[in-house]
Amino acid sequence: xxxxxxxxxxxxxxxxxxxxxxxxxxxxxxxxxxxxxxxxxxxxxxxxxxxxxxxxxxxxxxxxxxxxxxxxxxxxxxxxxxxxxxxxxxxxxxxxxxxxxxxxxxxxxxx
Numbered sequence: 001x002x003x004x005x006x007x008x009x010x011x012x013x014x015x016x017x018x019x020x021x022x023x024x025x026x027x028x029x030x031x032x033x034x035x036x037x038x039x040x041x042x043x044x045x046x047x048x049x050x051x052x053x054x055x056x057x058x059x060x061x062x063x064x065x066x067x068x069x070x071x072x073x074x075x076x077x078x079x080x081x082x083x084x085x086x087x088x089x090x091x092x093x094x095x096x097x098x099x100x101x102x103x104x105x106x107x108x109x110x111x
Contacts, residue, residue, distance in 0.1 A: 029087030031104055034069075036080040037062055046095060067096075071103035081107040 037053035045051075045066045052074060053062035069084055083104040092098045 029085045029100075029102075031083055031085055032056065033107070034080075034082045034084055034101075036065075036074070036082060038077055038079045040074075040076065067099075067101065069101040069103050072106075077111060079108075079110050083107055 033056065035055045035058060039053075040050035041053060041064070043049060043051035043064045043066065049066075052065040054065040055062050069082070072082065072084075074080075085102045085104050087100050087102070089098050089100050
């Protein structure tokens, strides 16, 4: 009985690993500048969470950023200006963004 249970679990793990490799972001992307606010705010994605507030220019409105930025470590109390690479993800998971953000450079970090 236990052997029949192990085979589906192992198969599911192998299939899952294959799906992850299919979800890799495309190599090409474009660079953008993002401004990050100095505090996280409450937001609701799949469930309640904390989100960064971002904007694309110093005078635009803050918007909620539900994901993360690869290579970026947020510290509360600082405002950031970041150069990020934005690339598309092939076959993103359900209820997730089809964009991947990766840090290129921290342009400024101010208290």
